[in-house]
Amino acid sequence: MGCWSTRFNFGHLKAQSKVSVFFTMIILFTYVFYCLTGYCDLIPSPLHELQSFKNKRYPEEGSKPQPVAPWNRSIVRDLPGSNQDFLSQNVEETNHIYSDSYNLSVFNNFGNKEFPQAIIIGVKKGGTRALLEFLRVHPDVRAVGAEPHFFDRFYEKGLEWYRFQNVFKQKASPLPGMDAHGALLAEPAHATHVHHTHSEGSMVTVTMAEAKVRSPGHRNLGGRFSELTCLEQSPCQRPVCCDGSRHRNLSDTQVRKITCKPTANGHDNGSYGACCTSQGLQNLPFACIMTSLCSLEFTSSAECTQPDSMFTQAVFEGFRLVSKEIMKESISNWEGSCSEGMSWNIMPRTLEGQITMEKTPSYFVTREAPRRVYAMSRHTKLIVVVRDPVTRAISDYTQTLSKSPSLPSFQDLVFRNSSTGLIDTAWSAVRIGIYAKHLENWLRFFPLSRLLFVSGERLVTDPAGEMGHVQDFLGLKRVVTNKHFYFNQTKGFPCLKKPEGGSRPRCLGKSKGRAHPHIPAEVLLRLRDFYRPFNLKFYQMTGQDFGWE
Numbered sequence: 001m002g003c004w005s006t007r008f009n010f011g012h013l014k015a016q017s018k019v020s021v022f023f024t025m026i027i028l029f030t031y032v033f034y035c036l037t038g039y040c041d042l043i044p045s046p047l048h049e050l051q052s053f054k055n056k057r058y059p060e061e062g063s064k065p066q067p068v069a070p071w072n073r074s075i076v077r078d079l080p081g082s083n084q085d086f087l088s089q090n091v092e093e094t095n096h097i098y099s100d101s102y103n104l105s106v107f108n109n110f111g112n113k114e115f116p117q118a119i120i121i122g123v124k125k126g127g128t129r130a131l132l133e134f135l136r137v138h139p140d141v142r143a144v145g146a147e148p149h150f151f152d153r154f155y156e157k158g159l160e161w162y163r164f165q166n167v168f169k170q171k172a173s174p175l176p177g178m179d180a181h182g183a184l185l186a187e188p189a190h191a192t193h194v195h196h197t198h199s200e201g202s203m204v205t206v207t208m209a210e211a212k213v214r215s216p217g218h219r220n221l222g223g224r225f226s227e228l229t230c231l232e233q234s235p236c237q238r239p240v241c242c243d244g245s246r247h248r249n250l251s252d253t254q255v256r257k258i259t260c261k262p263t264a265n266g267h268d269n270g271s272y273g274a275c276c277t278s279q280g281l282q283n284l285p286f287a288c289i290m291t292s293l294c295s296l297e298f299t300s301s302a303e304c305t306q307p308d309s310m311f312t313q314a315v316f317e318g319f320r321l322v323s324k325e326i327m328k329e330s331i332s333n334w335e336g337s338c339s340e341g342m343s344w345n346i347m348p349r350t351l352e353g354q355i356t357m358e359k360t361p362s363y364f365v366t367r368e369a370p371r372r373v374y375a376m377s378r379h380t381k382l383i384v385v386v387r388d389p390v391t392r393a394i395s396d397y398t399q400t401l402s403k404s405p406s407l408p409s410f411q412d413l414v415f416r417n418s419s420t421g422l423i424d425t426a427w428s429a430v431r432i433g434i435y436a437k438h439l440e441n442w443l444r445f446f447p448l449s450r451l452l453f454v455s456g457e458r459l460v461t462d463p464a465g466e467m468g469h470v471q472d473f474l475g476l477k478r479v480v481t482n483k484h485f486y487f488n489q490t491k492g493f494p495c496l497k498k499p500e501g502g503s504r505p506r507c508l509g510k511s512k513g514r515a516h517p518h519i520p521a522e523v524l525l526r527l528r529d530f531y532r533p534f535n536l537k538f539y540q541m542t543g544q545d546f547g548w549e
């Protein structure tokens, strides 16, 4: 009997376990399906993040990213001896980042934040912006619009800052101290990107396209801004601001050039620089920056006379004051809408198969940059847009001249001794063009195969052809082709038929493709003679003849 009863119970249990196996299977399938559709990533999971971070590997030449550990001791082993200590320390630091940062939510939106697998490292005035904008058309490229300047200026902030920076989230409705224009409540329907370009550390350019501005009453403000506020930090690190005519409680010495005004277009000609109490920046950074972010067809650039880092620091300090959150500096990609709040990122989020990129042309001439990039990943692909160093020098000079009209002439600056014709190699406009010298520095850390040299000249005459090489180098499908470009006669440059995030054709801004001042022929001749041996060396090193004569 006991035996029968046992059998009976056993059978019952069998039936029960079948049911439970069935349900377990359903749950498992649901979970797998859920994960396959990508939703698992939305769950902030320290372990998951830690593992995915650690398991990400940079792609081999010509291939898409594969999951393998990027940072390990082999980085240290492979490095030329003298830098091992530095790298050991850096690897330690990086490991520390893993353990410290895994509670940061990087999955609060689609995609992950990755370190860039490819960087446009130079050269200044070579055509780097054009290349980046062309690349951004590619669906597998996610690139930060601003120049992060991590490996030259902000390295001490650490890799965590570089990768994760995404610190501000603010319900912006209504923000404290907003002015009547209410631009902060704007809805940037097609927020594209905020450029933050630098020249000699003294210029900030913020551009924005195709965003809609709506006041709280949904009145389209439609502002076009010719200038944006430039803020400066006072010596005591308290940011000062802003619209000179409005400042209060600040001594005049604390207020430098500050303007924030929309151009006359029939709307809102008043100043947006509502601000400035000794309490700081509650209003102004929001008013100005967010207005610009959200302005309709914000086409012109905002140029400030203060160093860009000060600008950003001050802006973020302003945000910090308002939001009571800790801000970190940089204007970059931004996410969200003004009505929901916003956040800035250095690194954009990427989905599987997409590559992260950034461009900072000054890296090419920064002595420490190769070692630092190597410490991040020796697999990083490096792109250098090179242009005839003579034209490049003039372009560089033209940019400086545009900000300082009283600048001495090019010929006054280019010679150390005009009677002997000795070229002043201490002048950055000249020095940057000695490509061979700077390349040597990079080749101490990276093999030539990790570098791609893009001809700045061909980028103008044959953008699709040059983009073909770039896409091959990055292991991308050749998506950006001839059909993406048209030649704009007025601008004299190729423009995009359909830029990233936009529906209308667009050319680069006014600061790209500027007319150069006339330089006497004998000066050009002398400069060409100066560069010739360096150019030849560069051709030898790269195995490419760029035809600069």
Ligand SMILES: Nc1ncnc2c1ncn2[C@@H]1O[C@H](COP(=O)(O)OS(=O)(=O)O)[C@@H](OP(=O)(O)O)[C@H]1O
Residues within 6 Å of the ligand: 123, 124, 125, 126, 127, 128, 129, 130, 197, 198, 199, 361, 394, 395, 396, 398, 456, 459, 460, 493, 494, 495, 507, 508, 511, 512, 513, 514, 515
């Ligand atoms: N498609 C297109 N449109 C406009 N301009 C173009 C384009 N392609 C290349 N260029 C050249 O890019 C030069 C500016 O170089 P960069 O973008 O590297 O400048 S910067 O270093 O970021 O300031 C810029 O230099 P200037 O002509 O001296 O203004 C241009 O010659």
